[in-house]
Amino acid sequence: MRISALAAEAGLPVATVKYYLREGLLQPGTATSATQASYDEHHLRRLRLVRALTGPVGLSVQQARSVLQLVDEPGDDLYxxxxxxxxxxxxxxxxxxxxxxxxxxxxxxxEALGQVYDPEFAAVAQLEGALAAADDAGMPITPERLARYGSAAADLAAYDLERMPPEPHAAVEYTVLGTALYEPVLLALRRLAHQDAAVRRLGREA
Amino acid sequence: MRISALAAEAGLPVATVKYYLREGLLQPGTATSATQASYDEHHLRRLRLVRALTGPVGLSVQQARSVLQLVDEPGDDLYxxxxxxxxxxxxxxxxxxxxxxxxxxxxxxxEALGQVYDPEFAAVAQLEGALAAADDAGMPITPERLARYGSAAADLAAYDLERMPPEPHAAVEYTVLGTALYEPVLLALRRLAHQDAAVRRLGREA
DNA sequence: AATATTGGAGAGTACAACTATCCAATCATG
DNA sequence: CATGATTGGATAGTTGTACTCTCCAATATT
Incomplete structure (x- = not known):
């Protein structure tokens, strides 16, 4: 498959596919001559993954590249x-x-949740920033609410981890992509649950 | 308080505060003369809220303005x-x-979750997009997982709604800001729970 | 009176994510 | 095998966002 077929298949302009190639989000096709390269299903799936990450997940191109690089060549240690x-x-x-x-x-x-605390872990800084933002905005999160959210998160994580594939490469892909791809789903579900709860509690005036 | 004091208090350049004024994120101060206006605690809290929304929550300035406008002048109907x-x-x-x-x-x-389905609700489109993205990326979400995530979201929503203030204006603020501000907290907690579960399950090699 | 600061407006900057243009080297087609 | 279309690769241009800077006349401050 040539680049134009690939782009058409993915529903993207050729220029955009070239841009992703330049940015290293998409592996180059196998060159068949000086001005031709061929692409396969692999490239198509990758393109769809890129669009998923830059679209609903909301990653920038740089962030998507970082994530994809880790999936492509994970370290020896999943953690x-x-x-x-x-x-x-x-x-x-x-x-x-x-x-x-x-x-x-x-x-x-x-500590209140009884979880490991590793200041090196990026999500710790993210949590700190999120808690500080809630404080600054005048809507601090009570310890009780934090405990609730934390235990819900722990339940979901336990569920996810139980279903992790055994093979290391697949495990990395599952964990990294699952973290990124399922977040928007969880957020949408939470928003919808708020809506549902609001309807049941208040009745709908329409 | 003059604009420079406000900016200093919020830790922002004066130019940025002026920019927020221009963009309608911050109400103008009460003019005391042709070239002077005074600001108060209200403005400072608003500025902090703006930074929380454009920072950890990740909203653009446009999106933050939309949210703030709704908090400022909510419709008659919370839903x-x-x-x-x-x-x-x-x-x-x-x-x-x-x-x-x-x-x-x-x-x-x-329908599987037993929740109301209203195609007008923006989160429905967001959910559709998120589910489609997971499919496209080759990691579709099983109905079972969806049920798990959905019931967790429902629990959290029920918890949140129980604590909604009775007064209508406060209820809107609580619901809208709570939706936006607590999302990053939930995401960070989920990531941390994954980390914690991974450590417990695999042991840490460091 | 001299100096500094303010509000307001407009222009300028920096970066991200494309998008368009060129070009010489193939490819496909009649 | 002539000829128009396509390709990879590089460079430049476009659009949008979020600031940031510069001016300026009108106050404030000292």
Whole structure:
């Protein structure tokens, strides 16, 4: 399949596919001559993945590249690979404050939840930033609510991890892509559940 | 408080505060003369809220303005106000496909969850887009997983709604800002729970 | 009176994500 | 095998966002 067929199949302009090639989001096709290369199903699936990440997941092209690179060549350690993938995901967290206790809110939250606290993990900074934002906005999160959210998250994580494929490469792909791709689903479901609860509680005036 | 004091207090350049004024994110101060206006705590809190929305929540300035306008002058109906607020939040959903059944995946999901299905609600399009993205990326979401995520979301929503303030204006603020501000918290907690579960399951090699 | 600051408006900047144009080297087709 | 279309590759241009800078006349401050 040539580039124009690939682009047509994916529903994208050729120029955009070339752009992704330049940016390293898409592997080059196998060159068949100086001015021709051929692409296959692999490239098509990758393109769809790129659009999923830059679209609903909301990643920038740079962030998508980081995530894809980790899926392509994961480290030997799933924990640190997951850590780096999460670091590539938005939002950016708060930068470390004091050298002694850089993320006090996040640390307190995780200790209350009985979870490991690793200040190196990008999501810790993200949590700190999110908690600080809620405070700053005048809607602080109570410890009770945090406990509720945390245990819900733990339940979902346990469910996800139970279904992780055994083979290491597949496990990385499942974990990294699952983290990124399922987030918008969870958010949409939460918004819809709020709507549903509002309807049931207030009745709908339309 | 003059504009420079306000900016200093919020930790922002004066130029940025002026920009927010121009964009209608911040109400003008009360003019004390042709070249002077004074600002108060209200403006400072608003500025912090703007930074929370454009920062950790990840809204664009346009989106933040839409959300803030709804908080400032909510409609008479909480349901539709919430709907419009959710419509202002990223990600953008899929645009309606067929006239008969525009969001088939989302409709099926909500019916399976026993929730109301209202194709007008922006989060329905967001859910459709998120489910389609997972499919396209080669990691479709099983009905079972959807049920799990959905019931977790329903639990959280019930918890949140129980704590909604009775007064209408406060209820809108709580619901709209709570939806937006607590999402990054939930996402960070989910990522951390994945990390925690991974550590417990695999042990950490460091 | 001299100096600094303000509000307001407009222009300028920096970056991201495409999109368009060129060009010489193939390819496909009659 | 002539001829028009397509390709990969590079470079430049476009659009949109979020600031940031510069001016300026009218106050404030000292």
């Amino acid at each position: 640190s690979t997951l850590g780096r993938a999460v670091g590539a995901l938005p939002p950016d967290g708060a930068e470390p404050a004091g050298a002694d206790d850089p993320y006090p809110r996040a640390r307190a939250a995780l | 539709s106000t919430l709907g419009r607020a959710v419509g202002a939040l990223p990600p953008d959903g899929a645009e309606p496909a067929g006239a008969d059944d525009p969001y088939p995946r989302a409709r099926a999901a909500l």
